[in-house]
Amino acid sequence: xxxxxxxxxxxDENNNNITSGASTTMxxxxxxxxxxxxxxxxxxxxxxxxxxxxxxxxxxTEKEMEQYExxxxxxxxPQELTELILAANYLNFKEALDFFCRAVASAIQNxxxxxxxxxxxxxxDFELGEEEKxxxxxxxxxEGVDED
Amino acid sequence: MESGTTTITTVDHDxxxxxxxxxxxxxxxxxxxxxxxxxxxxxxxxxxxxxxSSHLHALSTEEQLWRExxxxxxxxxxxxxxxxxxxxxxxxYRSFFSYSFPLLHHRSPPKHHHHYLAxxxxxxxxxxxxxxxFSKVQENETKSDWFLCxxxxxxxxxxxxxxxxxxxxxxxxxxxxxxxxxxxxxxxxLIDPTGNRAVNVSSRSPVSxxxxxxxxxVQLRYSTVVSGGEDSSELVHCAVVVTCEGKVGGxxxxxxxxxxxxxxxxxxxxxxxxxxxxQGAMESGKxxxxxxxxxxxxxxxxxxxxxxxxxRKQRRERxxxxxxxxxxxxxxxxxxxxxxxx
Numbered sequence: 001x002x003x004x005x006x007x008x009x010x011x012d013e014n015n016n017n018i019t020s021g022a023s024t025t026m027x028x029x030x031x032x033x034x035x036x037x038x039x040x041x042x043x044x045x046x047x048x049x050x051x052x053x054x055x056x057x058x059x060x061t062e063k064e065m066e067q068y069e070x071x072x073x074x075x076x077x078p079q080e081l082t083e084l085i086l087a088a089n090y091l092n093f094k095e096a097l098d099f100f101c102r103a104v105a106s107a108i109q110n111x112x113x114x115x116x117x118x119x120x121x122x123x124x125d126f127e128l129g130e131e132e133k134x135x136x137x138x139x140x141x142x143e144g145v146d147e148d
Numbered sequence: 149m150e151s152g153t154t155t156i157t158t159v160d161h162d163x164x165x166x167x168x169x170x171x172x173x174x175x176x177x178x179x180x181x182x183x184x185x186x187x188x189x190x191x192x193x194x195x196x197x198x199x200x201s202s203h204l205h206a207l208s209t210e211e212q213l214w215r216e217x218x219x220x221x222x223x224x225x226x227x228x229x230x231x232x233x234x235x236x237x238x239x240x241y242r243s244f245f246s247y248s249f250p251l252l253h254h255r256s257p258p259k260h261h262h263h264y265l266a267x268x269x270x271x272x273x274x275x276x277x278x279x280x281x282f283s284k285v286q287e288n289e290t291k292s293d294w295f296l297c298x299x300x301x302x303x304x305x306x307x308x309x310x311x312x313x314x315x316x317x318x319x320x321x322x323x324x325x326x327x328x329x330x331x332x333x334x335x336x337x338l339i340d341p342t343g344n345r346a347v348n349v350s351s352r353s354p355v356s357x358x359x360x361x362x363x364x365x366v367q368l369r370y371s372t373v374v375s376g377g378e379d380s381s382e383l384v385h386c387a388v389v390v391t392c393e394g395k396v397g398g399x400x401x402x403x404x405x406x407x408x409x410x411x412x413x414x415x416x417x418x419x420x421x422x423x424x425x426x427q428g429a430m431e432s433g434k435x436x437x438x439x440x441x442x443x444x445x446x447x448x449x450x451x452x453x454x455x456x457x458x459x460r461k462q463r464r465e466r467x468x469x470x471x472x473x474x475x476x477x478x479x480x481x482x483x484x485x486x487x488x489x490x
Binding site for chain 1: 173174175176177180184185188189190191192193195196197198199200201202203204205239243246249250435436437439
């Protein structure tokens, strides 16, 4: 089930027996920005299309989906991933949430602390000396990290 | 489903955010971060994330995360005794991972210890490619006189015991031995239950793979070289040895998984001396991330030093022999000169 939040909205409407005289229905999504939503809709449509094309062949579906996901990641900026995760979480779109979280995890794999900070837009807010202590504890993990 | 078009409205927040244009990770619900992102990271990356900010630190230091990472790396630590010991570590599974994951790189001489090791727990896991083929936890007491005075040796399999593995014996050629070297990985973690410390004394990948033409056994060594005495040039190596046997075309059995401590002269150290060295490694040994081939390099360096020491010893003995012969000959000649020319 994709876009569970939207479906929930429709279900609630049905339960309240609102007859639609108007030919359009407005669904307010205040926590989702338009750009990530557009990407999510495209992702969802593509997923359904691939699934329909390869109705019996699950492996083929997965393969094609993977190819599409790789292409999509090349077009998405790393910083946009956080927005996409927020949107997918709000809309209760599990597959997309899973995919974008996976993308974030592999983006920060084997990278330095500074890269992780830049990626997430974080600043060091540790107490004086606390960061040194942490770096000392994990000194071994900072060797051989990938270049930023 | 109602007929008619549906419009979705969203609001563009470009100017409203107080993070200065862009969403920050702190906007994402912490459950999402924990269950979808942090669970997908390996130990080193999780460590980096925990040093990035205090928010990520709070999320990354969750015991369950580190417990999963430790468990998947070393299934033997799910043993009840080991679980109990790790839970009393001040840093829990996080510190246990820090102690046991990187390779040991201990070159400074052992310092004086403040507590005596009464017991060592060994947690050993052997993986062939990605699957686990052997996993055992053994508790050894280290207080008795018998242990302290006899040569140090931990054996995980009894005399007649052997463990079946799915490895197929393909043929006794170098290519197969190289295949074993690439794919058979071992981890031997020593845990001090009273001092709340641990160390991994294996080199992870074998430092040498040898085939004995007579018995048909294959012997794999996973050794780590550490400092052995007051003098930093005194080195010893923790020799972890795995012996496998099998017929060509059949499956291999593991017959021996053992550990000893050997010095530069080839002597196996006794329990007391080995304990001092191992404790020193646990408490003050530096750890480093595994670099491919590093363990093998250090082992070969150790063998070279061993060879040089042996040569020096032989030269000294030869010189001593020569001196004895010369003295004897001189006495002989002097004696007969005395007799004949009196």
